[in-house]
Amino acid sequence: MLDTHADTILSLRDVEVTFPLRRGLFSKPGALHAVNRISLDVQRGEFISIVGESGCGKSTLAKTLLGLQPATAGTISINGKDLAAYSRKDLAHQVQPIFQDPYSSLNPRKSVASNIALPLILSENPPASEVRDRVREIMQMVSLPQRFEHTYPSQMSGGQRQRVAIARALITKPKILICDEPTSALDVSVQAQILNLLRDLSRRLNLTSIFISHDLSVVRHLTQRIAVMYLGRVVELGESEQVFNSPRHPYTQLLIRSILPPDPTHRLPTLVWDGGGPDPTNPPAGCHFNPRCRYAVDRCRVELPALVEADGQQVACHAWADPAKWRAAGGQIPQLS
Amino acid sequence: MSNAPAPLDNMDLPMPSPRQQSWMMAKHHVGLQIGALIVLVFTIWAVFAPFLAPADPYVQNLANRLAPMIWQDGGSWDHILGTDGFGRDLLSRLIWGTQVTMIVGFGAAFISGVVGTTLGMLGGYLGGKIDAAVIFLINVKLAMPGVLIALSLVSIFGGSLLSITIILSLLFWDRFAVVTRTATQQVRTREYIAAAECSGASKAWILFREILPNISNQIIVIGSLEMGIAILIEAALSFLGLGIQPPTPSWGILVSEARDTMFFKPHLIVIPGLAICILVIGINLLGDGIRDITEPQGRN
Numbered sequence: 103m104l105d106t107h108a109d110t111i112l113s114l115r116d117v118e119v120t121f122p123l124r125r126g127l128f129s130k131p132g133a134l135h136a137v138n139r140i141s142l143d144v145q146r147g148e149f150i151s152i153v154g155e156s157g158c159g160k161s162t163l164a165k166t167l168l169g170l171q172p173a174t175a176g177t178i179s180i181n182g183k184d185l186a187a188y189s190r191k192d193l194a195h196q197v198q199p200i201f202q203d204p205y206s207s208l209n210p211r212k213s214v215a216s217n218i219a220l221p222l223i224l225s226e227n228p229p230a231s232e233v234r235d236r237v238r239e240i241m242q243m244v245s246l247p248q249r250f251e252h253t254y255p256s257q258m259s260g261g262q263r264q265r266v267a268i269a270r271a272l273i274t275k276p277k278i279l280i281c282d283e284p285t286s287a288l289d290v291s292v293q294a295q296i297l298n299l300l301r302d303l304s305r306r307l308n309l310t311s312i313f314i315s316h317d318l319s320v321v322r323h324l325t326q327r328i329a330v331m332y333l334g335r336v337v338e339l340g341e342s343e344q345v346f347n348s349p350r351h352p353y354t355q356l357l358i359r360s361i362l363p364p365d366p367t368h369r370l371p372t373l374v375w376d377g378g379g380p381d382p383t384n385p386p387a388g389c390h391f392n393p394r395c396r397y398a399v400d401r402c403r404v405e406l407p408a409l410v411e412a413d414g415q416q417v418a419c420h421a422w423a424d425p426a427k428w429r430a431a432g433g434q435i436p437q438l439s
Numbered sequence: 440m441s442n443a444p445a446p447l448d449n450m451d452l453p454m455p456s457p458r459q460q461s462w463m464m465a466k467h468h469v470g471l472q473i474g475a476l477i478v479l480v481f482t483i484w485a486v487f488a489p490f491l492a493p494a495d496p497y498v499q500n501l502a503n504r505l506a507p508m509i510w511q512d513g514g515s516w517d518h519i520l521g522t523d524g525f526g527r528d529l530l531s532r533l534i535w536g537t538q539v540t541m542i543v544g545f546g547a548a549f550i551s552g553v554v555g556t557t558l559g560m561l562g563g564y565l566g567g568k569i570d571a572a573v574i575f576l577i578n579v580k581l582a583m584p585g586v587l588i589a590l591s592l593v594s595i596f597g598g599s600l601l602s603i604t605i606i607l608s609l610l611f612w613d614r615f616a617v618v619t620r621t622a623t624q625q626v627r628t629r630e631y632i633a634a635a636e637c638s639g640a641s642k643a644w645i646l647f648r649e650i651l652p653n654i655s656n657q658i659i660v661i662g663s664l665e666m667g668i669a670i671l672i673e674a675a676l677s678f679l680g681l682g683i684q685p686p687t688p689s690w691g692i693l694v695s696e697a698r699d700t701m702f703f704k705p706h707l708i709v710i711p712g713l714a715i716c717i718l719v720i721g722i723n724l725l726g727d728g729i730r731d732i733t734e735p736q737g738r739n
Contacts, residue, residue, distance in 0.1 A: 209652075
């Protein structure tokens with residue numbers, strides 16, 4: 103199931119990120135499991151997306167993959183080498199980030215060219231002429247006219263800034279791109295441009311991209327595989343089209359139903375079984391999703407379902423672990439409609 | 440019917456460089472121009488005092504005490520602003536006093552700026568125990584009655600130019616530390632800091648190349664405020680007889696010496712007082728102006 107493929111570039115094994123919590127002076131210190139035993143293999147050149155609602159731990163996972171947030175347990179290996187064994191500068195040649203907010207991800211005191219050149223200067227420090235040439239080359243690659251070289255981020259639009267951020271991420275020729283909601287701060291019209299640019303560049307440069315998003319409609323046509331996260335755990339993992347056409351986990355079904363079609367005659371979807379967001383500091387016992395799940399039975403409130411294979415997809419749901427037994431026990435199989 | 444000329448595509452014109460933009464903004468910024476002019480004039484006075492002063496500021500002439508200014512009855516070109524109670528030329532003492540006053544003002548603001556900014560940035564960026572230590576130092580400083588401490592230190596170490604400058608800078612670093620600490624905490628959470636960390640930037644690089652330029656506006660504003668306050672406090676200490684020691688001409692001493700005669704010859708106290716006032720206003724205008732023209736958000 104999770105065997106290390108010959109061309110696996112990124113491999114996560116039981117990765118956990120836990121933040122200690124102290125609620126008050128006299129209460130027992132708790133812990134927030136932002137990322138909870140995630141195992142995932144990413145192939146070279148793959149475009150995989152991680153989706154989930156706010157607070158499900160997807161951004162923490164991104165920070166961990168970038169080496170900004172150490173994992174409290176488990177191993178992450180890139181190209182077969184442990185993440186912790188990389189020096190910061192070597193890691194910069196492997197993994198680079200594209201952040202959510204292009205208004206905060208560029209240094210407002212630096213020109214576009216010096217913002218883009220930063221990773222190059224820090225990791226290789228080539229002569230100034232080479233820096234200039236490579237900045238121009240990468241600006242052309244992301245379709246930024248050369249006249250922007252000496253402008254400042256505050257003079258640019260959100261889409262242009264995100265192009266600058268992409269150029270900065272690509273200048274050290276990394277193998278893996280971590281995109282943490284790169285389009286959620288942009289206008290819809292600009293979103294498509296940036297997404298197409300990311301997809302084209304990924305193909306052209308054979309990049310491995312990990313695309314983190316809360317918006318399923320954005321990732322549908324972009325990525326080959328989708329991992330759905332809920333409260334720090336992967337609840338469903340599979341080929342993009344398969345996840346969309348036959349979502350297994352009730353949470354994935356909920357997400358897909360909540361996509362708004364671009365048709366003004368449609369009403370807002372009625373999400374009948376949404377009991378509000380969960381508290382990540384105090385997750386429910388058993389399956390974390392059970393308070394919001396209309397298929398939940400007593401077993402779901404006690405036993406945590408494991409991620410198991412079901413028709414090429416991996417699902418963490420008791421109903422899909424053994425559907426025949428589930429039905430025999432009077433359970434209902436989760437359906438999209 | 441001829442073909443209409445193709446519209447000029449503005450998008451292909453190069454954008455103005457930041458220096459050009461700052462210059463364009465400076466040309467319309469009256470406050471900045473006035474402040475720069477005042478500071479420039481006083482700086483020239485200070486630097487070229489030996490050439491600009493018409494007379495020796497120390498030479499006394501008891502036969503010519505309290506001479507009137509040139510536009511008053513009995514005024515002469517020998518002493519344009521008249522003479523003080525010892526017959527010394529007031530204009531010369533004012534010009535030489537600029538030197539002392541500006542050295543104390545710039546020196547105290549610079550030293551306290553370096554100390555306070557370093558502490559504030561370290562506390563704000565590193566957090567944890569270092570931040571706790573910085574906050575402790577700030578609280579200790581805020582709990583101390585500054586001017587009283589300064590008075591006692593001056594009485595211990597004497598009123599030389601160097602000791603006054605250092606003692607005044609000990610009075611002012613806390614405001615730099617408070618402001619830069621908060622500003623650093625804000626900038627630290629920006630994603631460009633994370634991006635720099637992802638590329639292997641050292642702590643020193645992040646502090647000096649990423650954070651410092653983004654909090655320089657606050658430092659400039661605090662610096663210009665503190666420079667003005669340092670000049671005022673130096674004048675106050677000199678007035679109390681605990682600052683720079685006479686006969687060295689500092690503006691505070693000019694005010695202090697003139698208080699015996701202020702009801703008969705008010706210009707002796709008004710002129711150095713006005714000079715202090717104008718210089719402090721000029722420094723503050725200049726600081727605000729520099730902030731305005733270098734602020735990236737202001738470039739639109």
